[in-house]
Amino acid sequence: MKPVHGMGFVVLRTMKLRRFTNAAKALLLILTVTFSVEAAHYHRSTNPALIARAEQVTGDSFPVVTTTPRGVTVFARTTPRADILSAIDGGFSELFAVAARHGYRNRIRFDDYTVFIGRADRSKNSQGQYSPDIAVPAQQYAGTDYDQGGFIYAAGMVLAFNPCAFVIAEHDRDLGRVANVVRFEGEHLILYYNDRALYERTADHSRGGGHPILQ
Ligand SMILES: [Zn+2]
Numbered sequence: 001m002k003p004v005h006g007m008g009f010v011v012l013r014t015m016k017l018r019r020f021t022n023a024a025k026a027l028l029l030i031l032t033v034t035f036s037v038e039a040a041h042y043h044r045s046t047n048p049a050l051i052a053r054a055e056q057v058t059g060d061s062f063p064v065v066t067t068t069p070r071g072v073t074v075f076a077r078t079t080p081r082a083d084i085l086s087a088i089d090g091g092f093s094e095l096f097a098v099a100a101r102h103g104y105r106n107r108i109r110f111d112d113y114t115v116f117i118g119r120a121d122r123s124k125n126s127q128g129q130y131s132p133d134i135a136v137p138a139q140q141y142a143g144t145d146y147d148q149g150g151f152i153y154a155a156g157m158v159l160a161f162n163p164c165a166f167v168i169a170e171h172d173r174d175l176g177r178v179a180n181v182v183r184f185e186g187e188h189l190i191l192y193y194n195d196r197a198l199y200e201r202t203a204d205h206s207r208g209g210g211h212p213i214l215q
Pocket residue numbers: 184185188203205210211
């Protein structure tokens with residue numbers, strides 16, 4: 001939305017203003033105000049440091065920003081399909097239901113979360129099953145079974161705690177997997193804000209353990 005308003009604004013600005021009728025001036029004013037509102041909304045829902053981090057981890061850029069029907073902020077390379085956005089909501093719904101069973105109160109709203117959808121660096125796992133994953137630096141996984149030679153394949157990865165953000169890979173099918181990855185990455189963030197000790201014990205899978213952490 002922002003580029004459309006922005007372009008309208010730029011085009012009008014480059015025209016000769018003195019030739020404008022009053023009506024055209026009014027239109028210019030309206031477009032300018034619309035642009036400002038959009039820009040303000042854009043900056044409120046985003047965070048340059050977070051986007052830089054996502055770009056650095058994935059090697060992708062994320063020109064598209066949208067929200068799911070329930071309010072999760074989503075950054076993507078191309079406009080995500082509606083069923084992908086619904087699958088993201090589904091993953092969070094399950095996560096929040098589990099969180100409620102544990103009496104957790106923090107970060108249990110859809111609009112607490114930002115999801116980046118990055119390019120998949122592989123589409124199948126080593127068993128040949130559909131498994132869109134992203135390659136991320138091995139770091140603490142170096143030398144473990146996960147290590148592919150300096151990187152690991154991850155279904156998702158936490159990017160930031162404030163705002164709560166993680167990245168998943170683009171899927172064109174198996175939306176149940178999308179929901180699961182969202183629910184699983186979300187577990188780390190929910191635990192960070194509601195049970196820090198359990199978060200610390202479960203955050204690093206190079207020391208064993210996986211998902212689900214919470215039942
Ligand atoms: Zn995990």
